[in-house]
Amino acid sequence: MRGHIAKKGKKYYIVIDLDKDEVTNKRKQKWLSGYDRKKDAEKALPGVLTNFQKGTFVEPTKKTFGEIMETWLRDKKTSVKHGTWKSYEWLVNTHIVPNLGKIQITKLKPQHFHDLYHRTLLPKLSVGSIKKAHVLILDALNRAVTWGIISQNVASSVALPQGKKKKFEVWNEHQLKIFLDAASEDQYFLAFELAASTGMRQSEILALPRAEVDLQRKTASVRQAYTISEIGHDLDDTKNDSSIRSIALFANTTRFLENHFRKQEHEQARNKLYNDSGLVIQTSVGTPLGPRNLMRHYYRILDRIVKEHPDFPRIRFHDLRHTHATLLLKAGIHPKIVQERLGHSSINVTLDTYSHVLPNLQEAVLKNIGDSITGESISTKEPTLLD
Template sequence: MPTYKDEKTGSWYCKFYYTDWQGNKKQKLKRGFKLQRDAKDWERKFLEQQQGSPDMSFSAMCELFLEDKKAHAKLSSYKSEKGRLEAWVIPYFKDKPLNGITAADIRIWQAELKTATGANGKLLSQSYLHNIVMECSAVFNFAVKYYGLARNPCRIAGDNIGKKVRSVQFWTREEFSQFIATFDKSDPFYTAFLILYYTGMRIGELMALTFADVDLKAGTISINKTYHKIDGKTVITPPKTEKGNRTITIPSFLCKCLDRHMKRIYGATSDTLLFTSSKNPYLQHMKKHEALAGLHHIRLHDLRHSHASLLIELGFSALLVSERLGHENVSTTLDIYSHLFPSKQSEVADKLEKLYSSDNY
């Protein structure tokens, strides 16, 4: 593996020929390595990836997997998955041949994850552990599908971490009323929190709303984009799911509140944002005003759960809740909120009893 030292900069570089997937011979040059071994490692991984062999190193396959993820997934999803793989998966398996990683290796890795601690010094949460295991499995699935790996060892090992734990906390209508009563009605956050609670939209969807998305005559809000802050830059993307593109009908009191809020914004156009604060002020205001109201703490995202809980309490179906929240399918809604739907077992038994009695068996 030829590597060379750049006498001007003191760094190392590699320069070599390879054959691409179409059979063309090409030259590759890569500069800027501090150490010679770094240049050699980079060349080895590059050639492994070009060959596309299942005996390439795990780290080389992860690079291919993340390149594909970056091309096909949302930037926010890509960044999250990349961070977890680089922190908890790649350092463990490193340069081990992909097809040399066994189900036993996966089980040992999972056991170590259970005792791992995060930056806060605490054990990783069940939900976070579940995500790590699923992302490791996704790398092997990618290798099976596109690079000839015989099987995914994660499937054989199983998930020894445990099911993903969904945290569903919420405020009742009475509790939210206590919370919102601590705001001045002219405060933009008063309007913002009303919208979050009575529509169930995500905070990113709220932050991306423009004047064009609100139709006060029809009493609707159109959700067609979401706001992200990635590496200090504002990124606007489509909603989380395809069905996240939706139009929500809102009550007249919310229309009046929005009308007052919009009239306070001078020189607005159709592209003007309804709310201009970053996410952190929402977190600060929520913490401050829940304390003023004497309420137990919930997350900002739990206002979305609170809306779902309100709809279920009012007797609406899982399908309606799913459509309003923009879930991809009803099963997602039931997976999160099934325990909130009232049991109809007694009602079923009573109706069957009446049917039996009417038939006079």
């Protein structure tokens, strides 16, 4: 296979001589993009010929990186949950396209992405969000390679910024009791009780049906999650397969649920406008409760507590889940049990998330074994000559 440079108008072209046409017996030619300078075309010619011979040549395109990302985002809308897609949309339209969108995709270099991550986004976003943006970019560019728009993914070799693992804050037993006592008269007390006593995610609590609560066996089965849809909400699949689980309930939580169900029955009988959704947590008219409404109640309770206890930690609702796990681990509950209650995909996730609690577990385990690895105890009796 041969090629040469030809000038047409004010542009220079790479002309590739292809195999002869089997019908006309005439040699076919492929003219490739216009170069402003002859030396640029000459420099590109060897690489073009090599790619043609390997079958990896990609037709030059004037598509911008922004067009690639916007097409990817539009197509992704039909394959992920709406809430997930909204987070993608925010990253793409707020942080990715405004910074690199105007660059032709064939002119993108690893340096562009390195500067985007380390200089532009690092002062604005967490390392976790930057890693998520990188995942989206990789996926979009990999698809562009598959579709023959570009020959390689130049973002795949970029090193990401490293940051300290984000720490979460939890309450101790005393602080948790203060919160639950303050929340006891709230309309949505059961949501806070379930978060603290079961470690369920907010989305799982808001989607928990009464039918999945067995008061006799003292268990709650998690099989679905509340998700935001384009219009309203959905009761959708859980985060992953391991999130489907049965959680043993404390006796106190079971008692709260019994009282709560009686109240719901009373409301349904008393209020003609009551439209029962069959959920454990629902509004005063029986409809599913949205996350924003729940958060208003949560932070209203916290505000009241902080007025009385100014040093009281203002943790996130999700940190009730972390509080649940931390208190169990500190009490000596095996991490495998904690993993199952939380619905983590593997015990490694649990161990990594709560590694700061584990040193206390080592001390407890050694005390249970004894004074040596064989389980023997050190005698406190003074040795005698016969010993």
